[in-house]
Amino acid sequence: MTFLRAHRTAATVIVLVLVYAVIKVLNLVGILNAYYIQLLMLVGINIVMTVSLGMVNGFTGQFSIGSAGFMAVGAYTSAMITTVWLHASTANPWVGYPIFIVALLAGGLLAAAAGYLVGAPSLRLKGDYLAIVTLSASELIRTVIRVTNFLGGPRGLGGIPKFTNLEVVFVFATVSVVLMRNYLFSSHGRSMKAVRDSEIAAEATGVNTTKQKVFVFVFSAFFSGVSGGVFAHLLQFIHPDNFTFAKSLEYLIYLYVGGSASISGAMVGAAIFTVLPELLRSLQTWRMVIYPLILILVMIFRTEGVMGLKEFGFILIPQRQRKEVSA
């Protein structure tokens, strides 16, 4: 154990590769069939969405319920690029995949721009209002998509090539979580947590709170956008109704039950709640009754969520910040 602790980064990388290899082998052998792989891919996408929401809601202490809107921006942008404008296809992977990556990044950037448009004016308002503004923004985005005919409108956008597979999701989820984790433990990230803990004190110590909040919001929107792109290329068909505020609410539940102030919490929440409906297929009607109930109970009895402030070892908290959070 001490050896591992000393070489934490290397150990984490090795474990990641091992996990991937195990999954692949199980898939080839037939124990994990396409159904499981699909599930794992959705878990990966949801993890990134939830962690990115956690950056805004958990670490900056804001209340955004518009993540689905940014996901939609990313999804539609990337889908338009690969499907309508550049006609990429899986038949030609050497051309297709680079286009796919460009499309994902474009989606993320456009979502980030949308995040800026929404966040810049509204983050200077009191926290409660942000909720309604982000919700409205999300619905407005949906409406714009719906009335725009070249985006498919109410008929949706289909024929999206299936670029997303297990490798893609694995790499994407890992890279995203690493990037977000790095940000959170940087000095930027720490001033963000200062904003959450006491906005007035942070302002008094020279942190430009509004700029900080906007930056995190935009950063988070970027990842939501890329997730949307990955999602679109998994489902091969997207529609404005995929991205209603019910979807935003789902990510909220994943986050708050898992633990909003913890990256691991977001991951755990996403994983559990993505898998749970499959487990409880017979209880589908009760699903949306049970979920909010869990949320309410967690809020009343264990506000910090399942993981609290704790993180898993593989998050690799820098030595100096270890005192605040320990695994």
Added chain:
Amino acid sequence: MGQFLQQLINGIQIGSIYALIALGYTIVYGIVGLINFAHADIFMVGAYMGFFLAPVMAKIFGGAFIPTIIAAMFITGVFGFVMEKLAYRPLRYKSRLSALITALGVSLFLENFCALPFVFGPQFRKFPDLIVTKQIVIPGNLGLSIPNVVLLDVGVSIFLMVLLFWFVNRTLMGKQMRAVSSDKSAASLMGINIDIVISTAFIVGAALAGAGGILYGTTYGMLAAPYLGIWPGMKAFIAAVLGGIGNIPGAVLGAYIMGISEAFATSVDSNLGFGIAFAILIVILLARPSGLLGKFIPEKV
């Protein structure tokens, strides 16, 4: 001209129902600083209470409207009380964010629980006819006609608003509510029982929403699903923000502006009608976040 007036009437009718819901949002926010997301669902419960109670009331009392609306208001009032006691009171001294999230949870829970087949069920319900619908033709050559439900909506709303105004400004409890709304800790130091005041606020807000639900059912004649509260609730909330959240006359003003804008926007293009509420929100938050009638309260450090 005739069409303009007709749309205006449409807007006023829509606004009356929004007003009843908006008042609940604003009262609760004024007292505890919480956006009660579940308020829209109390409105829904009120509407369904009408569906279930109307036949009973008709049998006992003969005429169905007045007993039904009173019963619905009573039931939703109790609902509001229970909701506050169970879900919000434990969180009163914790962070605002937790209360907000809990409110969201309560809202989702209510909607989906009521959608279960053995509760209200997801199927469409025909709302019982509580009044005989008549078309009142306005003399003159403008070609205007108003269904009598419009008069009912506006009349009942205004009546309840006046009642509320009297309650808040002329009774002791109303005074206590205004005190708590102004400064909670000072009020408790003055000997006011905070718990009772907060509960009363929730009960009053919920009862108004319940009345709104009955009017909704009577006007439209159909209850689509237990999710029917979401959109009217959202628009009513935006209306409350427009007027100045925490401000009672503001909520009413905001609601009528919202209703009329919606009617006119929809007549131009339905997507515009859908989005006008959000557009209004963005404009008001950018231009005057405290609302039309609200006061800007600087945060003291």
Added chain:
Amino acid sequence: MRRLFAIILVCALIVSVGVGCKKAAVTPTDQVVNLGSIFGMTGASSSFGIAEDKGARMAVDEFNAAGGATIGGVKTTINYINEDDTGLPEVGASAVHKLIDQDKVIGIIGAQTSMVSLAIAPVLQSAGIPMISPSSTNEKVTLVGDYIFRSCFLDAFQGRVMANYVWNTLKLKTAAVLYDNANDYNMGIAQIFKTSFEALGGKVVAYEAYTNEATTVDYKPQLTKIKAANPEFLYLPNYYNGVALQLKQARQMGLNAPAGGGDAWDSPDLVTIGGAAVEGAIFTNNFSKDDPSPLVQNFIKSYTTKFGEAPAGVSSLAYDATGLLLDAFKTCGSIKGSDIRDAMKNTTFSGIGGAYKFDENRNPVKSAVIIKIVNGQQTYVTTVNP
């Protein structure tokens, strides 16, 4: 220790998903094969999904009761497995994977909404498993591939039928349309009606929309505009719940033009909610309850006995879709997807909606009937052949 526990918990959850879902036949045995269906049993439009499930179920039960099929000399019956897509494409996509990979179904009845159908069709096409949708009207669905079929009309047909009827039979010259622009079914039919009616020489004096009937109850702004345009006919190609309110509000404001719509009107609730306002209105549909043929009458009787309520239009579509697939299954005598698909392509199945024949895009070429509401009852008016 906590983190170890959490990791184990998540892994256990993922594994138990598969264990919990083991059905009677992992691979189709000689006795029982699985047939899957994907409908929206919860969420928006769940009332339609539930009705379709009932129709499909009944078709499976009748098939089994009639002796099932003989595959390779062995009597084979069907085990019907229904999955809920909750109205969301991604849930539908997971469901379809479960049905294909875990339950090894021979075919899929579904999905109900075009949105979900478009998400599951590519999966089924690459897996080589036939799919037949009872109610997805978006033309792109069957274009995904040759394993994808549908048992309902395309939007185009119904709009055209009504336009012809209004112009040629009712001899009305002007019409107004009110449709839901957030739903491709309503929008599609409305567009075709408009183009057809105008091609015949008629004039569409008002073409109004509302956004998403799930959230709209107040149609007065649009109806006020329509009334001012003074149409002779009011076309409402929307779902029965919205139509009931639209007609009520229209009649309330003195807009009394004759009204018509499409097969989404078919439900007893149209009259229950709409009352006197829907009296005299007409709509195009797949079948008529007045049809004296024993097939239709038995269907209505059995359905009503079995489920305690009259069948909705979509129930008959699901019943026919299932019947058609099972008939093809029986005819080709094989569980291979490609064989069933070929049998379906050449089917001569006769269902509630009449004789089914597929065109080159696997859309059915079948007749429509026009129904009129007379004294609160659906009454047959005429049949229109394609």
